[in-house]
Amino acid sequence: MSRQVKHSLEFKLTIVNQVLKRNKSLSSISRENGLEQRMIRQWMQFYKRFGEAGLRPHSTVYSLENKLEVIRYFIDNQVSLREACLQFNIRSNSVLSNWLRIYAAGGAEGLSEETRGKKRLMKPKISKKAPEKTLTEHEQVLEENKRLRAEVAFLKKLRALIQKEESKKNKKL
Known part of the structure; x- marks a missing residue:
């Protein structure tokens, strides 16, 4: 996986050459290009020490x-x-x-x-679903009753909201 480079080699060389030719001040070059002066100085140091290779991006281990x-x-x-x-x-x-x-x-x-990095220990995978319990017939009936009560309550609320909307429409007319 390669790293995203913010400034191209050509751009860095252009900036360094502008500074070396002394066409403009360092502060005006940084302002015009939206760069920090510290960054331009760093590019200058690497260019003076290593030449063009000092401005090339590299990932080193x-x-x-x-x-x-x-x-x-x-x-x-x-x-x-x-x-x-x-x-x-x-x-x-x-x-x-x-x-x-x-x-x-x-x-x-x-x-x-x-x-370096996290230590990874092999742990058994835990299933996301809880194992289903075997319910007795009585418990199954209670669960179904609970589910049906929730469904009825939901439908009552839905009906009330629909009636409320209809009454608002009728009042506007």
Whole structure:
């Protein structure tokens, strides 16, 4: 299943080129295109660091070793989330932020793919219908009586509503 991309590569390149040529200010470009300046700056950083490939969308599954390398770099060098993500070509700060949260809670083991997600236990399926009880003849008669009383009450209410509507029509005429 592929991810929906909000902005095409061509659009991102156009915006980056406008900023590089300094035709317009960053704020005017962001206003004209309905973009946040932060996003344009991020595109600029990735473009300067990785070229056109830095603007291409990509979905990456990171190995445990990669995650730990990024976390160690972040902690050892005391850099910002943005700088660490830029260093390792991670598109979103939230990815690293989530890794750090999981690492703080469960260590390296929490980051491994096997420990992620819901644990699914095989449970026997429970039928949605309650099993029908075998009713005695007396109980069956009582159930049918109850059902018929409800039906009669419904029909009486329906008849009353119809009569009410007819009386409204007659009054208008």
